[in-house]
Amino acid sequence: SETLSIVGSWSSLPLNKLYENPFWNETIPADSKGEFKVTMTTLDQMGIGGSDVFRMLTDGVFDIGMTSADYAVSDTPALEGLDVPLIANTASKAKEVVDAARPMIDDIFKDTFNAKVLAIVPYPPQVVFCNAEVKSLSDLAGLKIRASGRMTAKFLEALNAQSVNIGFGEVPGALQRGVIDCAVTGAGSGYSAGWWEVTTHLMNLPLGGWDPVVTAMNLDKWNSLSEKNQNFIQESVKSKFEKPVWDSAQSALNDDIACLTGNDNCSKGDVRNLTLVEISEPDMLKAKDILESKVLPEWAERAGSEWIQRWNETVGQVAGIEISANKAQ
Amino acid sequence: MILFTSMGLLGLLALSIPVGIVLFLLAFGVDTFFSPFPLMRGLGQIVWSSSNNSTLIAIPFFVLIGEILLRSGVAQRTYAALNTWVSWLPGGLIHANIATATMFSATSGSSVATAATVATVATPQGEKLGYDPRLFTGSIAAGGTLGILIPPSINLIVYGFLTESSVPKLFLAGIVPGMMMALLFMAITIVLCSLYPKLGGPKQHSSWSEKIVALKSLSPILFLFLSVVGSIYMGWATPTEAAAIGVVISLVISFAYSVISTEMLIKSLVGTVKITSMIMLVVIGAYVLNFALTASGFGRALQELLQGLGLSPIGTLLVIILTYIILGFFIETLSLMVATIPIVVPIIIQIGYDPIWFGILMIILVEMALITPPVGLNLYVVNSARKNGKMADVIIGSIPYVLIMLFMVFLLIMFPSLALYLPNNY
Amino acid sequence: MIRIISFLKKINNGIAVIAGLALLACITLIILDIVLREIGISFSGSEEISGYVMAAVTSWGICYGLTAKAHVRIDFLREKGNLLISSLFDLIALAALSYVAVYLAYYAIPVLSKTLKSGALSNTAMEIPLYLPQSIWLAGWIWFAISSSVLLIISIILVIQGKYEIVDKNIGTGGDL
Numbered sequence: 054s055e056t057l058s059i060v061g062s063w064s065s066l067p068l069n070k071l072y073e074n075p076f077w078n079e080t081i082p083a084d085s086k087g088e089f090k091v092t093m094t095t096l097d098q099m100g101i102g103g104s105d106v107f108r109m110l111t112d113g114v115f116d117i118g119m120t121s122a123d124y125a126v127s128d129t130p131a132l133e134g135l136d137v138p139l140i141a142n143t144a145s146k147a148k149e150v151v152d153a154a155r156p157m158i159d160d161i162f163k164d165t166f167n168a169k170v171l172a173i174v175p176y177p178p179q180v181v182f183c184n185a186e187v188k189s190l191s192d193l194a195g196l197k198i199r200a201s202g203r204m205t206a207k208f209l210e211a212l213n214a215q216s217v218n219i220g221f222g223e224v225p226g227a228l229q230r231g232v233i234d235c236a237v238t239g240a241g242s243g244y245s246a247g248w249w250e251v252t253t254h255l256m257n258l259p260l261g262g263w264d265p266v267v268t269a270m271n272l273d274k275w276n277s278l279s280e281k282n283q284n285f286i287q288e289s290v291k292s293k294f295e296k297p298v299w300d301s302a303q304s305a306l307n308d309d310i311a312c313l314t315g316n317d318n319c320s321k322g323d324v325r326n327l328t329l330v331e332i333s334e335p336d337m338l339k340a341k342d343i344l345e346s347k348v349l350p351e352w353a354e355r356a357g358s359e360w361i362q363r364w365n366e367t368v369g370q371v372a373g374i375e376i377s378a379n380k381a382q
Numbered sequence: 383m384i385l386f387t388s389m390g391l392l393g394l395l396a397l398s399i400p401v402g403i404v405l406f407l408l409a410f411g412v413d414t415f416f417s418p419f420p421l422m423r424g425l426g427q428i429v430w431s432s433s434n435n436s437t438l439i440a441i442p443f444f445v446l447i448g449e450i451l452l453r454s455g456v457a458q459r460t461y462a463a464l465n466t467w468v469s470w471l472p473g474g475l476i477h478a479n480i481a482t483a484t485m486f487s488a489t490s491g492s493s494v495a496t497a498a499t500v501a502t503v504a505t506p507q508g509e510k511l512g513y514d515p516r517l518f519t520g521s522i523a524a525g526g527t528l529g530i531l532i533p534p535s536i537n538l539i540v541y542g543f544l545t546e547s548s549v550p551k552l553f554l555a556g557i558v559p560g561m562m563m564a565l566l567f568m569a570i571t572i573v574l575c576s577l578y579p580k581l582g583g584p585k586q587h588s589s590w591s592e593k594i595v596a597l598k599s600l601s602p603i604l605f606l607f608l609s610v611v612g613s614i615y616m617g618w619a620t621p622t623e624a625a626a627i628g629v630v631i632s633l634v635i636s637f638a639y640s641v642i643s644t645e646m647l648i649k650s651l652v653g654t655v656k657i658t659s660m661i662m663l664v665v666i667g668a669y670v671l672n673f674a675l676t677a678s679g680f681g682r683a684l685q686e687l688l689q690g691l692g693l694s695p696i697g698t699l700l701v702i703i704l705t706y707i708i709l710g711f712f713i714e715t716l717s718l719m720v721a722t723i724p725i726v727v728p729i730i731i732q733i734g735y736d737p738i739w740f741g742i743l744m745i746i747l748v749e750m751a752l753i754t755p756p757v758g759l760n761l762y763v764v765n766s767a768r769k770n771g772k773m774a775d776v777i778i779g780s781i782p783y784v785l786i787m788l789f790m791v792f793l794l795i796m797f798p799s800l801a802l803y804l805p806n807n808y
Numbered sequence: 809m810i811r812i813i814s815f816l817k818k819i820n821n822g823i824a825v826i827a828g829l830a831l832l833a834c835i836t837l838i839i840l841d842i843v844l845r846e847i848g849i850s851f852s853g854s855e856e857i858s859g860y861v862m863a864a865v866t867s868w869g870i871c872y873g874l875t876a877k878a879h880v881r882i883d884f885l886r887e888k889g890n891l892l893i894s895s896l897f898d899l900i901a902l903a904a905l906s907y908v909a910v911y912l913a914y915y916a917i918p919v920l921s922k923t924l925k926s927g928a929l930s931n932t933a934m935e936i937p938l939y940l941p942q943s944i945w946l947a948g949w950i951w952f953a954i955s956s957s958v959l960l961i962i963s964i965i966l967v968i969q970g971k972y973e974i975v976d977k978n979i980g981t982g983g984d985l
């Protein structure tokens with residue numbers, strides 16, 4: 054039998070608790086009838102940063118690793134194309150984007166990390182909590198916003214907002230004291246971390262994208278598996294891990310928003326009363342304009358023309374955006 | 383694996399191998415014997431990630447503040463000023479020792495530095511006035527330990543870093559227990575010196591005008607404390623930025639006292655690099671050991687062991703506290719913290735205790751370790767500030783204060799809000 | 809022999825001064841960042857740069873810690889013996905340290921080589937090429953490996969020659985805190 058050593062994503066978050074952990078620790082060993090044994094931990098328990106996971110996977114420090122793709126972009130700017138802010142504001146749209154990008158991501162992981170992509174699932178989309186009167190995207194101009202990820206930071210710059218880097222745990226205090234006006238995180242995380250205590254408005258727009266989490270396996274390990282085992286893993290991951298996560302994504306988001314804004318049924322417990330700000334059609338157009346005129350051309354310079362062409366043919370088609378080649382020069 | 387790690391830790395430490403290096407060696411051992419995977423291929427990456435950290439740079443900054451203040455004469459002035467305010471109490475100058483230590487704790491991030499500073503200025507006074515050396519030196523050693531409880535605190539920064547908890551919250555949580563402990567130190571001094579006046583020395587009375595004039599000498603250090611801690615809570619600055627502000631203010635203070643010079647600055651910087659390097663070797667070693675232990679399933683093994691004992695949460699907590707007290711006799715404090723945090727804190731959280739609260743509890747236990755023999759850095763530091771005299775004096779003189787620390791641990795368990803009220807409400 | 813040791817010390821003292829000045833520069837940068845932020849100009853790069861400075865000060869500072877005898881050792885057993893015994897303790901400690909240093913430097917190299925291969929940029933708006941801070945950091949660990957190994961060889965020779973006092977003075981315990 055094979056033993057797989059696995060590093061999951063953040064242990065405190067629902068993705069790990071509800072999906073990664075049961076899938077790898079229970080489903081895989083049971084379904085394979087003991088063919089696969091698993092030792093699993095998470096990156097936060099190991100004390101390693103998100104950006105270390107795939108680098109260590111390259112070296113075969115462990116067999117399977119999962120972390121937010123946003124953390125791996127420093128090694129491969131091309132990967133930024135997987136999580137462009139504001140191009141998908143529903144789960145089904147986000148799924149289309151990820152599916153379109155998948156062959157490209159497979160190649161990126163093979164080249165950069167010597168790894169085989171097994172799954173790409175979303176974190177809850179990264180929405181905006183504000184302790185300020187905001188009604189539309191333009192109201193973010195001039196505000197100080199805590200966001201992570203280079204592309205989101207560039208987007209905020211283009212909006213004339215200021216992107217601030219502070220740790221997750223420091224956010225409530227910083228909001229309260231006005232160090233920052235807004236902060237971006239998953240709606241569910243914001244609910245459980247009590248951000249509603251220190252904010253007034255919730256903008257339901259994926260300013261930080263959907264923060265896709267990639268599950269990948271060391272390629273040498275993958276190649277050492279029999280074809281039967283490869284198929285088994287591939288099939289199981291697809292139907293029993295990837296699908297349930299995507300299926301629950303939209304309803305989880307709706308539920309979290311309901312809990313935070315109190316305008317619908319909430320399954321989590323106490324309802325809060327943030328003012329919900331939905332993204333409008335003009336906002337979407339404005340976002341698209343900023344992306345096309347500024348943020349994506351800059352990315353094109355980082356990523357190189359080969360990837361831009363592939364992005365235009367895949368993600369670009371789904372999102373209705375084209376990065377023009379001459380701007381990329 | 384539990385046996386291997388704990389025996390290995392004690393054995394290698396006894397060989398007098400540097401503590402940070404011991405932690406690395408243990409990590410290599412765990413990797414070789416207990417992990418089926420080549421963990422150490424990730425070594426470089428993990429060392430890079432743990433040292434490329436903008437929170438940890440607050441450590442050298444706070445050390446630098448202490449180095450500059452030590453050379454600026456602020457300590458002498460503060461001691462003389464506090465003397466006029468508290469030395470009329472039974473116990474005399476001993477109260478000035480504790481009060482000065484408390485004040486310096488509010489600007490220094492390190493207990494050893496605090497004790498060293500107070501010892502340097504207080505010892506000559508005590509010797510001149512013929513104090514019984516025991517309680518006099520013990521009060522400095524114990525008072526100095528407040529350096530890591532009252533913010534700013536290097537140990538709390540490290541705790542926040544390793545447990546991913548909020549440093550500003552930890553700082554806030556330390557204020558009330560820190561002040562309480564200072565008052566309790568003074569209280570037990572009053573009790574002891576009223577019962578046995580020979581333990582103290584002559585009381586000193588100062589006129590009100592002397593007291594008012596003295597306040598002026600306290601202003602620089604108060605200003606420094608308010609700027610550093612205030613700027614964090616007013617939202618102007620992160621702990622790292624506040625530390626940078628503190629360095630600038632301490633330079634301004636030295637400038638005002640016209641003691642600043644290139645030579646003094648270079649000496650302070652080199653001293654800072656030295657202490658920082660000592661701290662960071664241990665912190666990185668702990669980080670690497672944590673990585674190896676977690677990947678090899680150490681936490682699970684330990685949890686199963688504890689569950690096998692069938693202890694209640696409070697039972698588990700008491701076992702942990704007892705372990706710290708015992709280990710504290712032998713292990714240097716920062717090493718004690720970093721080597722145990724990865725193992726202990728997950729258990730503490732799992733049995734339902736608050737990590738911020740436990741951080742403060744651990745700091746008090748670590749403070750105790752600083753003044754218990756045979757390995758108690760504050761004992762050494764205070765004793766080496768004297769011209770001659772036995773270490774036993776300092777050890778005996780510290781005993782009443784150790785009892786206060788135990789009492790404080792008890793209070794914290796009974797009333798967690800002593801630590802948690804401020805961070806939960808501000 | 810002793811000349812080599814004092815040469816090492818001289819270099820490492822210089823390193824400590826440079827590391828200290830780097831800290832001072834970093835403080836200046838942070839203060840500048842705070843001031844700019846208060847008057848509303850976006851900069852916010854000091855956090856990222858502080859991280860790189862910390863990494864470099866750490867690896868190079870640890871080299872200084874070596875010759876300044878700063879790294880904490882628990883010496884209650886070592887104290888019990890005579891000079892020969894404590895010299896042997898010192899040799900064991902230094903051998904362990906050199907082993908870790910060489911091992912660490914060896915495994916730190918791939919961090920930089922991966923960065924060079926992928927051309928990694930920092931994941932922030934500043935897009936700093938990571939090979940810059942990482943090479944400074946890595947060079948510190950390599951110097952740590954070299955200087956500790958050299959010190960170890962010299963110390964072994966000194967012990968064989970019976971010059972225990974010199975060993976104690978240079979690699980013993982009791983660097984003051």
Ligand code: NA
Pocket residue numbers: 486487488489490491492528529530531532533534535
């Ligand atoms: Na302090």
Ligand code: NA
Pocket residue numbers: 710711712713750751752753754755756757758759
């Ligand atoms: Na002790």
